[in-house]
Amino acid sequence: MIGKVCMILSDCQACSGLSKEDMDRMLVALKCDSKSAHVVVVKAPCLKETRKEIRDLHIEGCDRAVVGMWCHPEQIGSVNWLPKKIPPSLIDVVDLSIFTTKSASSASQVEKFVRVLRASAAGLSHAEPIKDRKMPFASKSVMVIGSNNRAIEAAKSIALKGISTKLVSLLPLPGAKAENLEIIDEAIVEGLKGVPGDFRVACSQKGQKRDLDAACILLVSERCLSSVSPPKGSNITIVPLEQFKSYAVGGARPKGIVFLDDLQTLNATADKVTPAWHMLLEAAKMAAANKMANLVTVIARDVKAAGLLEMIWKEAADSGVKFVRYDDKSRPKINKEDNSISVKDLVLGESIDIPADVIVAPVTTRPWEPIFIERLYLPSDWDLKSRLRGPQRGTAQSPCDGIFLIGYAGFNKLLDIAEPELDSAIAQIIVFMRRGYHVAKGAVAVIEEGKCSACLTCVRTCPYRAAVMNDSWKAEIIPEKCAGCGNCVAVCPSVAIELKNCTRPQIKARVAASTGVMQ
């Protein structure tokens, strides 16, 4: 299918740096050469009138448009300025500023712009419209997972807006009560199924299985995904890091407090440790500064000292916290008799005993829990390194629609980052719930029926686990999960998959147009 392309070009001289003659030359080159394209000249799109003009633009016979301009689309404030008669999937916005060369002559400059616009039009003429799907919500409630104050705060503020909210917490929450708020405390999340608008969450509350439904999920801390149990036969108290503040207020004076990077450290077989450094160091600093115990020690495997963290390490050390590093081969062990932890110090090279009446540790985190890996499109080896990729995703931005990651669930961060993030997530959730439907992208990768040979290559390759085998043993792509990267398209040996927004004819036409072979 080849459609007719309309070219909308901004003649902003300030941004393009082209003189009026050059601009005319460019228009002539575009008009006379491309027979299928209509060229419309508008003023700079940063003007309000221009945006209105572009929005109402309609040309008989043209069902797709290339918008050429000299600034990045994100620099233009308003979103809805593209031609409204044309579906968004058939509009290509070209930022010509990246092709500007300062030293080049204006003739070669014009030639370059014409080539870029023509290549874009050639690709677009082969594009097909992609339809988005509206999926109404089956469930009407929001689920908040987390046991810290921020989770309670978030759940309360969502419930205050009249949206029914469920709060799943690992720790008992006797005080938290509000209208529209259902509290499921002392519960562990065990499974997650469904699509945005209709999530099914399996929980076990005090040993009893429960099945809960939710339209969207706010994951404040993952620490609800597993339980904590102190080592058997010892007098050592284990305090979850989240509850350390209330423990400190209680006025306890133990002999020695040990802060562990993770409770999994004591488990010799567990290999993955994801410390919550900021929280841990702040708590250790507070304990040492208030002289809560004779000895405050932090036992950690690797010392992550970068940027602000380094300052916090130094502050903690100045207030009297001792640091011990351990090797992964010789993990710290608990001595049950004298309530101490023996650990092989890397610097001294010998084993030392540290008094530990109280062990403070983040409740064992298991972010590599398969349920969330699959949902959140996380890499399968979800470790500390992958965790630090969090900042890439942006504040309160989740890789999966309908699931919002906040605070330590996203990655380790400072409180002043986490708090505005929470506000932003709550606002997003309220908008999401008020809308009442979820828009799934049009199926971006589509498997052609009858061509699939069930080799499972796409299932193995898909980084988002969107390709699955259906009941009739053919591959199928779940459009809600597909991110449109096209990795399955290229690996399919039967050439059965096509990427809707970047098809083979589209790429071919663009290559041909930009190398000068016009078809």
Add this chain to the structure above:
Amino acid sequence: MNDKLKIVAFVCENHAMSAIRAASTAGESLPDSVRVIEVPCTGRLESPQLLDAIGDGADGVAVIGCLEENCYHDVGSMLARGRVNRIKDILTDISIEPERIEMINAASVSGAMLMMKLKQFESRVAAMPVLSLKGAIK
């Protein structure tokens, strides 16, 4: 000579494209011979498309993707590297210089370095004998 040089650059729309954008904001510009084709991920490119670009008359093909350990779509640039290496083998077999195709990895902040690598690639391709495949492969 240099005016006729055509280099097709398949650019991933995530980190590599933001690198080019960052470079253009900083005043660096793409070499004149480079023709940018934006793709969702370099892993989407198939071997025929890469070969077609050479068949259509390109003197060089650059595949610009994210850093491998930091790929936006996790596996894309790794798969693309494999394909580029395979094309290098094919080109060697049909006695075309394998250096005409190159995989370039770029982080979204390393725009200047990307431009430098592209310019080096351009000068290497320019030094090679003229490839007149335009229209030869159907």
